[in-house]
Structures are given as structure tokens and as C-alpha cells.
Amino acid sequence: MSIVVLGTVALDSVKTPFGKRKELLGGSAAHFSMAARLFTKVNLIAIVGSDFPRKHITFLRNKGLNLSSLIIDKGKTFRWEGEYRGDLNSALTLNTQLGVLSVFKPEVSLAQRKIENIFLANVDPDIQEHLLIKMHSPKLVGLDSMNYWIDTKRKELIKLLHRIDIYVANDQEARSLSGESNLIKAAKHLCSLGPKMVLIKKGEHGVLFYNKKFVFSLPAYPVEKVIDPTGAGDTFAGGFMGFLAGARKINSLAIKKALAYGTVAASFNVEDFGLHRTSKLSRSDLERRLVEFKNCFSF
Amino acid sequence: MSIVVLGTVALDSVKTPFGKRKELLGGSAAHFSMAARLFTKVNLIAIVGSDFPRKHITFLRNKGLNLSSLIIDKGKTFRWEGEYRGDLNSALTLNTQLGVLSVFKPEVSLAQRKIENIFLANVDPDIQEHLLIKMHSPKLVGLDSMNYWIDTKRKELIKLLHRIDIYVANDQEARSLSGESNLIKAAKHLCSLGPKMVLIKKGEHGVLFYNKKFVFSLPAYPVEKVIDPTGAGDTFAGGFMGFLAGARKINSLAIKKALAYGTVAASFNVEDFGLHRTSKLSRSDLERRLVEFKNCFSF
Numbered sequence: 001m002s003i004v005v006l007g008t009v010a011l012d013s014v015k016t017p018f019g020k021r022k023e024l025l026g027g028s029a030a031h032f033s034m035a036a037r038l039f040t041k042v043n044l045i046a047i048v049g050s051d052f053p054r055k056h057i058t059f060l061r062n063k064g065l066n067l068s069s070l071i072i073d074k075g076k077t078f079r080w081e082g083e084y085r086g087d088l089n090s091a092l093t094l095n096t097q098l099g100v101l102s103v104f105k106p107e108v109s110l111a112q113r114k115i116e117n118i119f120l121a122n123v124d125p126d127i128q129e130h131l132l133i134k135m136h137s138p139k140l141v142g143l144d145s146m147n148y149w150i151d152t153k154r155k156e157l158i159k160l161l162h163r164i165d166i167y168v169a170n171d172q173e174a175r176s177l178s179g180e181s182n183l184i185k186a187a188k189h190l191c192s193l194g195p196k197m198v199l200i201k202k203g204e205h206g207v208l209f210y211n212k213k214f215v216f217s218l219p220a221y222p223v224e225k226v227i228d229p230t231g232a233g234d235t236f237a238g239g240f241m242g243f244l245a246g247a248r249k250i251n252s253l254a255i256k257k258a259l260a261y262g263t264v265a266a267s268f269n270v271e272d273f274g275l276h277r278t279s280k281l282s283r284s285d286l287e288r289r290l291v292e293f294k295n296c297f298s299f
Numbered sequence: 300m301s302i303v304v305l306g307t308v309a310l311d312s313v314k315t316p317f318g319k320r321k322e323l324l325g326g327s328a329a330h331f332s333m334a335a336r337l338f339t340k341v342n343l344i345a346i347v348g349s350d351f352p353r354k355h356i357t358f359l360r361n362k363g364l365n366l367s368s369l370i371i372d373k374g375k376t377f378r379w380e381g382e383y384r385g386d387l388n389s390a391l392t393l394n395t396q397l398g399v400l401s402v403f404k405p406e407v408s409l410a411q412r413k414i415e416n417i418f419l420a421n422v423d424p425d426i427q428e429h430l431l432i433k434m435h436s437p438k439l440v441g442l443d444s445m446n447y448w449i450d451t452k453r454k455e456l457i458k459l460l461h462r463i464d465i466y467v468a469n470d471q472e473a474r475s476l477s478g479e480s481n482l483i484k485a486a487k488h489l490c491s492l493g494p495k496m497v498l499i500k501k502g503e504h505g506v507l508f509y510n511k512k513f514v515f516s517l518p519a520y521p522v523e524k525v526i527d528p529t530g531a532g533d534t535f536a537g538g539f540m541g542f543l544a545g546a547r548k549i550n551s552l553a554i555k556k557a558l559a560y561g562t563v564a565a566s567f568n569v570e571d572f573g574l575h576r577t578s579k580l581s582r583s584d585l586e587r588r589l590v591e592f593k594n595c596f597s598f
Contacts, residue, residue, distance in 0.1 A: 086480050087474075087480040087481065088480075175386075181385050181386040181387075182386065182523060182524075182525065183503070183521075184521050184522070184523040185523055188523075202504065204482070205501065205504035205505070206504070206505070206516075206518055208518075208521065214594070214595075215521045215595060216595050216596065217505075217518035217519070217521055217595045217596060218518060218596050219505055219507075219516035219517060219518050219596075220516070222482075222483050222507065222514045222516055223483070224481060224483040224484055224487075225481075226481065253598055256596070256597075256598035257598055260598070294598075295513070296513075296514060296515050296516045297515065297516060297517050297518075297555070297596055297597075298555075298596075298597055299552055299555035299556055299559070
């Protein structure tokens with residue numbers, strides 16, 4: 001089973017205590033894809049500008065992604081510049097240049113419209129809806145957003161939650177959208193807005209999963225040297241959704257496994273800048289670390 | 300196997316979003332004991348003032364604790380007053396009255412000196428050392444402290460770390476004493492100061508365990524209604540040390556189980572004020588929740 005991912009492909013400039021990098025290939029859809037490709041065929045729905053380096057296109061294609069709906073538009077590629085300090089738990093955004101993202105109307109081929117697994121990574125909720133209504137038979141739809149949209153397009157976002165299966169948020173976003181400080185209460189509230197499942201990412205503290213039948217909680221994989229956390233949440237979602245897209249049945253076991261794969265994929269992501277580590281990742285790297293990860297808590 | 304716990308027995312006044320309570324029975328040693336008593340015979344080493352209600356003495360004795368070394372001194376019982384707001388993750392201390400704690404010289408009977416399992420809950424490091432040197436054959440020694448002592452008696456605390464087996468700290472304390480923001484690095488550094496094992500409590504985010512052979516990480520048990528987190532860390536330590544005191548061999552499996560029992564014990568503690576919930580706790584309550592807890596992450 002393949003998956004469609006809508007999101008950003010960006011040029012990220014980032015500074016962390018371990019160094020500085022300029023215009024790295026990044027963006028929510030790119031990070032998502034590096035993990036999801038290890039489980040399923042990934043169809044990338046995004047936009048870049050005419051300044052987007054050709055080598056990045058080649059790179060993404062060589063990773064097995066279907067780029068037939070990647071728009072290359074006149075104008076500049078979306079750029080993000082950020083810095084991490086101290087414990088690297090949150091990014092300080094220094095600069096954002098939307099470029100062609102401000103005119104993005106996602107395209108999706110007729111063949112791709114039939115795909116049942118969909119992930120709407122963080123972009124404007126209107127763009128997310130624009131894609132979703134084009135899809136013919138959504139079966140498993142995940143959605144991620146960010147505080148900016150919760151603050152400025154709350155109504156649109158909440159409307160969209162009625163049409164999705166899995167809402168993926170970080171702890172701040174979950175608290176902000178639900179108005180609840182306790183994360184279980186927050187997840188319960190968010191579930192009442194439509195999604196069958198709510199997944200709260202807590203960075204170095206792991207992940208909380210909630211649906212009406214069960215609550216799961218996994219720690220993060222213990223990483224000693226976090227170089228650059230940019231895209232860790234998207235990588236997590238890529239491993240999680242990628243695994244579920246390939247799963248025969250979405251039951252509690254499949255969900256736990258998907259959470260673990262997502263966690264392990266994200267742990268690789270933070271070990272180097274941008275996509276450096278995850279682009280080299282193999283399924284057997286994931287499997288090896290999954291065993292180590294299970295050892296951290298199973299008994 | 301029995302255990303000796305040194306710490307405070309206090310009268311706690313606390314305000315949380317769920318209410319206000321005055322002069323509840325509390326303190327590090329009291330919270331620790333409510334969990335540890337479910338696994339092992341607990342010997343309480345503490346001091347209270349002549350104003351300490353007799354009913355509390357009866358209550359503690361009825362819980363099976365050996366109070367032969369509980370000093371009742373002229374003067375006032377240690378009192379703590381605090382408040383929790385918002386997500387209840389950290390307490391705001393409003394008032395502390397040391398009372399008899401300021402003249403505390405722990406007593407320990409000849410029979411108790413032979414006990415091999417010792418927990419030095421949070422009190423002045425000098426008092427912790429004062430007890431430790433009296434013990435005849437320490438086999439498993441755990442120690443907890445707090446930021447106040449890290450700031451004011453760093454040297455004494457570090458000296459003491461050379462003589463213990465398990466250092467128990469919360470994330471802030473671990474970062475502060477080690478100077479490392481990454482918790483794995485912090486644990487590694489703390490381990491280099493002497494203790495064989497380091498246990499970092501992360502409140503609602505669970506716990507991280509480190510020794511030279513392995514790293515374990517467990518999430519917290521998901522509690523929807525946190526009423527009063529006072530003493531959760533001590534309750535955790537009580538479950539953890541209590542289980543290990545009764546374990547035949549301290550290997551990786553025993554440590555994981557001990558972490559899980561500590562987690563589950565702490566989850567009961569936060570569900571009501573003071574010792575209300577944990578004092579009613581039975582071993583079978585713990586076992587039942589342990590099964591649920593394992594279900595949250597095992598696959």
C-alpha cells in the first residue's frame with residue numbers, strides 16, 4: 001500500500017550547539033518521506049521554487065519517492081531559519097520566507113487520488129483541505145499542524161479534524177488546541193473533535209497515543225548526542241504512518257509497533273543535520289535499533 | 300529483607316487546582332514508606348516535634364512501620380507549605396519551618412544497624428552521612444537530595460555519592476549537579492562521581508535509569524486526574540527500593556521491574572492529597588495497575 005504526503009519541501013538554515021548549516025534540504029514532507037519510504041511507496045505532494053537545486057530533485061527521486069506531483073513554480077523555495085540552544089528541546093525561529101508556498105495549490109494525479117493512506121503534514125489547513133477533498137477513497141488520514149495555524153486558523157483546523165483519523169500534535173499544540181494542561185485530558189478532548197486517534201509527541205520525553213479504547217505511552221529512544229532535532233516530529237510521523245500504511249490490520253499491536261518505529265526513526269533523525277542520517281537509513285538499521293529500544297523498557 | 304529509610308516526617312499544607320489541605324501527614328520518609336511497606340519491613344529514621352499528633356504515630360505504626368528510631372523531640376515538627384498551578388509539574392514552596400529538623404541527629408538501634416538496604420531520602424547531606432557511617436554492612440544504598448543541597452552543600456553531597464549505590468534525582472537536579480543538559484550525559488557524569496546506578500525522575504514524563512551496562516527508560520503511568528503530586532518522587536523511590544530490597548538478585552530484569560513498581564506506586568500517590576491514596580494501597584492494587592501499565596508500552 002502506498003501513501004500520499006502533503007507538506008513542505010524547504011531549504012533550512014539551522015544553528016545548534018554542534019554547528020551551523022545553510023540551506024539544507026528539509027521541510028515536513030521531506031523529513032516524513034525519509035522514514036515512510038522504508039515501509040511503503042511515498043508520493044510527495046509539495047511545491048518548490050525555480051531556485052530549488054536540481055541535485056535535491058535527483059536526491060529525492062533516488063530515494064524512491066514519486067515526485068510526479070511535486071510542483072516547481074516560478075519564485076523562491078520556502079526557507080526556514082532557526083536556532084536551538086541548551087537542551088535542544090525547542091527551536092527559535094529566526095526567519096521564515098514563504099516564497100512559492102504562499103501560492104501553493106496542491107496537485108495530485110488521477111492515479112494518486114486513489115491512494116487510501118494520506119498524511120497532511122504541517123501546512124495551511126486550507127491547503128490540507130484542498131488536497132483531502134481531491135482524494136477518492138481516504139482510508140487512513142493523518143494530520144499534523146502547528147501553533148501558528150491553531151492561533152490564526154483555528155476554525156478551519158477544527159473543521160478539518162472531523163475528516164481525519166489521526167491527529168498528530170506536539171504537547172504544546174495539544175494543550176493549546178484543547179485548552180487542557182493534562183495531556184490525557186487534552187488527548188481525550190481532541191478525540192472528541194473528530195479524529196479516532198490522537199498522538200502527542202513530547203520530544204525527548206517520547207509519545208502518548210490515545211483513542212477511545214486505550215492509552216499508549218512510549219519513552220523516546222535515549223540519544224546521547226542530539227545534533228539537530230529539526231524534522232524529528234515529521235520523521236516520527238513518517239515511521240508511524242509508513243508502518244500503518246503497510247499493516248494488514250490497524251489494531252492495538254500494529255499501533256504500538258508503529259509508535260515504536262516512529263520513535264526509532266526520529267532517534268536517527270536527531271543524530272545529524274537535516275536529512276543526513278535518515279536519508280542513509282535502511283530498514284535493517286531501523287530493525288536493529290528497534291530491538292535495542294524494546295530492551296530499554298520491556299520486561 | 301528489611302530496609303532503613305532516613306528522611307523527613309512532616310506536616311504539609313498544600314494547595315492545588317483541586318483544593319487545599321492543611322497540615323497533612325507527609326515528608327520524604329513517610330511517602331517512601333507507604334510504597335516500600337508493600338514489599339519489605341520498613342524502619343523509619345526521622346524526627347518529629349512534641350506537637351506531632353499522636354494519631355499520626357498510631358497511623359504509621361498500623362501501617363507496619365518500625366518506629367523504634369523515630370525521635371520525638373521538644374520543639375515543632377517540620378512543616379512545608381506549597382502550591383501547584385497549571386500542569387502541576389512543579390511545586391511553588393510558600394513556606395518552610397524546619398523546627399526539630401534543624402537539630403536532627405538520626406538514631407538507629409543496634410538491630411537496625413545490621414540492615415543492608417538503606418535509603419537516604421532528602422535531608423541535609425551531613426545528616427545522611429551521619430546515619431550512613433553508623434550502618435554496619437550497607438549493601439544497597441540509595442540517596443535522594445534536592446537543589447537546595449546541590450547549591451549549598453555540593454561538596455558534602457559529592458563526597459557522599461562515592462559511598463552509595465543508587466543516586467535518585469529529578470531532571471533539574473541531575474542537570475544542575477552534572478552541568479549537562481542532555482539527561483543521558485548527565486546520568487553518565489553522575490555515575491562517574493561514584494554511584495553504580497543513576498535514576499532520573501521526570502515526573503509526568505517517566506523515568507530514566509542509567510548504569511555502565513544499560514539505559515532504561517519508562518514512561519509514567521498515564522494519570523488523567525492529578526490531584527496532588529507532593530511526594531510522588533519519594534513514593535517512586537519507595538516502590539523501587541522496596542522491590543529491590545526483596546529481590547534475590549539485582550540484575551537488569553529486577554531493575555526494570557523495580558522501576559515499573561515505583562512508577563505505578565507514584566501514580567497512585569498523585570491521585571489524592573498527601574498519603575490518602577497510598578496508605579490504603581495493597582500489593583494487589585499495585586499488581587493490577589502494573590499489568591495495565593505494561594499494556595501501555597509492551598508489544
